[in-house]
Amino acid sequence: METGDKLIEVIDLEKHYNSGTIKALDGVTVTINKGDVMVVIGPSGSGKSTFLRSLNLLEEPTGGAIIFDNVDITKKKYRDENGKWVKVNMDLHRQKMGMVFQHFNLFPHKTIMENMTLSPIKVKKVPEEEAKKKALELLDRVGLADRAEAYPIQLSGGQKQRIAIVRALMMEPDVMLFDEPTSALDPEMVGEVLDVMRELAKDGMTMVVVTHEMGFAREVGNRILFMSDGKLLEEGSPEEIFETPKHPRLKEFLSKVL
């Protein structure tokens, strides 16, 4: 569902370590539009995860800009229209970006229900009853309504990841970031997680997905980014990337993974 409305603008993003000798991100410029399902592919260590984690500042970029809600969130503070310094409130921006991790990162000391409702209740001050009702609806959607009172340790990997996805959805984010959501799963559980993500894309959720699932990238993504050595080497529709790759590095990569 492409709309063409800009949601996040990434300009010349850099993440350097050790005085710039290691460049995890080396000038990445890309615009994420509302409704985009942007899939980031590339070899290990290419900076895909760093790029994704930079979007909600789990990694602090060392240069460049991420414009979200008209604010450059990479800066600690900025001047408003009256010339006054305003502190960037990262917590506020992070609420609008849901994140799903490779290792799920559910809270082991909380039940599934508590995992999902904690942040809406404490951060967004949603009434408990309302949050619970919404959690049950979402759990129903991913087929786990009967596990609401279970603890994460009682669930399978695929179930945990589905919970992690709906937990992020509880905050009603503008964009969902997926950091290799299926890489830590048993092969037979990959499908159930991808199904949830497919549904989400169909509903028009803006998504940025780092994945090694080329089939998923091809089928669900509307834009594919290919990264290598911290650089964005090629960008295009799934057809362009998979049928007519231009960059030699991308051709080499595809010949190995497809």
Next chain:
Amino acid sequence: MDNFIKIDNFSRLTPYTTLFWQGTVVTVMLSLCTVAIGFVLALILSGMRLSHFYPLAFLALDKDGHKMEEGWRATLGKANPISFIATAYVEILRSTPVLVQVAIIYYGVFGSLIELPSFTFLGFIKFERFFPGVVALGMNSGAYLCEIMRSGIQSIDGGQTEAARSLGMSQLQNMRYIILPQAIKNILPAIANEFVVIIKESAITYTIGVQDIMSAVNAVRGATFIIIEPLLVATAIYFCLCFPTSKLIAYFERRMSRGDRR
């Protein structure tokens, strides 16, 4: 070396039973007060060590508000004086003998700097000796407990913080709802073990005249010139204090780990 232990020597100890009884009460009181002081101190210290207080952070921002990664300004920006003070305290207290610390507190701090009122409480505990002992032991165990708490907090997987922060929680909310509940459960056994250590370590306060179990041994020795038998009595008392305590801890430890395999 004919008879190492003489049974009838024990019967000569009977007039001093009250001394041992009082010593036991003092040791227990000393340990409880020490744990209380140490625990509060450790909470403060570990909070200081893990604080995010960077008074010079503005130096590390370049002219458009980005955080610099290297250079002297970035180094200064990362300086945290509160954490430094707490770290220095912990390292000094952990790297010097308790015996020396107790002596410094008793003779140095309360001997010349601060005047303590001299009275007895519970009938026989001399406040002006008991209090410096508690302070010294409390300061010492505070340093150790601080390390236990810090390691407990840092043992929680970084992914937990990332998940909490990505859900919009502040660092404070993350600590309160996510990190601390998990960390406290992990460190309770270590804290309880520290309690057993304190019971044993409190024996050192007899050097400043606190009337604990060890000082009862010394009193008996001075009066009767028998030494092994009172020492054996002291050993038995310490064992009766520590062994049940550690068994109790082990019991709770088992109960809590059962929760992990729900």
